[in-house]
Amino acid sequence: MRSDAASNRRRILETARALFVSRGLDVPMATVARHAGVGVATLYRRFPTREALVTEVFSDEFTACAAIVDDALADDDAWRAFRRTIETVCAAQTRDREFNDALLSSLPGTAGFERERLRVEEGFAEVVRRAKAAGRLREDFDVSDLSLVFMANRGVIGDAATAPAASRRLVAHLLRSFEAGRAAPARPLPPPAPLGLGRLPRIVEG
Amino acid sequence: MRSDAASNRRRILETARALFVSRGLDVPMATVARHAGVGVATLYRRFPTREALVTEVFSDEFTACAAIVDDALADDDAWRAFRRTIETVCAAQTRDREFNDALLSSLPGTAGFERERLRVEEGFAEVVRRAKAAGRLREDFDVSDLSLVFMANRGVIGDAATAPAASRRLVAHLLRSFEAGRAAPARPLPPPAPLGLGRLPRIVEG
Numbered sequence: 001m002r003s004d005a006a007s008n009r010r011r012i013l014e015t016a017r018a019l020f021v022s023r024g025l026d027v028p029m030a031t032v033a034r035h036a037g038v039g040v041a042t043l044y045r046r047f048p049t050r051e052a053l054v055t056e057v058f059s060d061e062f063t064a065c066a067a068i069v070d071d072a073l074a075d076d077d078a079w080r081a082f083r084r085t086i087e088t089v090c091a092a093q094t095r096d097r098e099f100n101d102a103l104l105s106s107l108p109g110t111a112g113f114e115r116e117r118l119r120v121e122e123g124f125a126e127v128v129r130r131a132k133a134a135g136r137l138r139e140d141f142d143v144s145d146l147s148l149v150f151m152a153n154r155g156v157i158g159d160a161a162t163a164p165a166a167s168r169r170l171v172a173h174l175l176r177s178f179e180a181g182r183a184a185p186a187r188p189l190p191p192p193a194p195l196g197l198g199r200l201p202r203i204v205e206g
Numbered sequence: 207m208r209s210d211a212a213s214n215r216r217r218i219l220e221t222a223r224a225l226f227v228s229r230g231l232d233v234p235m236a237t238v239a240r241h242a243g244v245g246v247a248t249l250y251r252r253f254p255t256r257e258a259l260v261t262e263v264f265s266d267e268f269t270a271c272a273a274i275v276d277d278a279l280a281d282d283d284a285w286r287a288f289r290r291t292i293e294t295v296c297a298a299q300t301r302d303r304e305f306n307d308a309l310l311s312s313l314p315g316t317a318g319f320e321r322e323r324l325r326v327e328e329g330f331a332e333v334v335r336r337a338k339a340a341g342r343l344r345e346d347f348d349v350s351d352l353s354l355v356f357m358a359n360r361g362v363i364g365d366a367a368t369a370p371a372a373s374r375r376l377v378a379h380l381l382r383s384f385e386a387g388r389a390a391p392a393r394p395l396p397p398p399a400p401l402g403l404g405r406l407p408r409i410v411e412g
Contacts, residue, residue: 145379148362152376155361156354169351170358177383 009046012036017057025054064092069123079136082127083175086146090153094167138180149174165191215252218242223263231260270298275329285342288333289381292352296359300373344386355380371397 015036019027029050033043047053068088075081124146131137149171156170157163168190221242225233235256239249253259274294281287330352337343355377362376363369374396 145375148372148376148379151362151364151372152358153361155359156357158357166354166357170354173351173354173383174379177379 072127078130078134082131278333284336284340288337
């Protein structure tokens with residue numbers, strides 16, 4: 001690739017990422033082209049579909065996510081695999097909140113994620129099945145509870161100063177709840193997050 | 207009060223509420239006056255301070271919130287009081303998300319909430335102390351974990367269609383974690399929330 005072509009490509013990817021994060025994945029291709037300072041034809045020549053562009057923009061994240069699933073499925077301790085899946089995804093959410101928000105708000109229905117989603121979905125379901133089969137995960141845990149955990153985690157990471165502590169604490173509380181058959185959990189909780197009651201939603205309607 | 211004065215007052219309160227919810231509690235008094243179609247002098251004559259206006263605008267919420275604390279402190283079953291405090295606040299958040307967002311984002315440092323906050327803060331701390339003294343709440347529960355719960359709950363109520371089920375399920379998971387000494391909780395979980403993996407934050411930055 002000639003160096004100006006490489007530079008064009010890099011600029012398109014950086015611009016597209018910034019736009020996807022700030023405005024969602026359905027930003028028009030023409031807008032991406034305009035912000036990147038290239039013609040629409042040039043953009044489509046490099047990325048024939050939005051799917052191709054999205055996949056390329058977020059390739060590191062796709063790789064990291066696939067790695068989480070692969071690691072979990074390779075672990076021969078089913079509870080550890082389950083626990084680490086939750087801990088790793090929540091820690092990643094905490095590090096990368098902006099992107100996470102963009103994804104959560106615009107993923108459903110966006111072409112280009114279906115294959116990845118299916119793979120993660122099947123991987124997570126298998127992790128849950130194994131942890132139950134090992135007797136370590138409560139039978140009433142539902143695979144949709146994973147989504148619930150990640151959504152809840154998103155709620156506690158709005159303030160960068162307290163996000164890591166808040167996320168770790170929340171995840172530890174939830175894992176205690178999910179674990180089968182332990183009255184007194186073996187693992188102590190991490191320290192409380194430094195949350196002031198100033199963030200307390202005291203106001204109630206109704 | 208003459209009827210035009212009463213109508214002015216109602217319009218000021220409705221306008222102020224809409225602005226507080228959409229733009230935060232620090233909207234200038236002059237902006238409130240302009241949107242309500244009254245002079246600044248008129249606004250200040252009725253509400254000499256922002257604190258007075260905020261308190262009046264959200265008086266129903268303040269009342270409801272004080273009632274939650276009073277109910278909890280009047281309950282002679284310490285665990286039920288603790289459980290209901292969490293359930294009631296989270297249900298209220300779910301019903302009134304917009305307001306809740308405004309409050310969470312703009313409360314700290316806003317004059318006019320300090321006295322209310324202090325009262326709720328002390329009431330919640332007492333509810334926690336009693337539940338621990340009764341041996342029903344884990345010793346490692348920290349009062350800041352209440353804030354954590356309400357923040358987490360906020361994360362799962364973004365979609366009105368799934369919010370009530372998601373909130374109930376999350377709260378039930380967390381209460382299981384907080385309850386002391388039960389390997390097999392007496393209360394079954396509510397059904398899983400209808401969460402698709404389309405909302406799953408699969409994307410991770412390394």
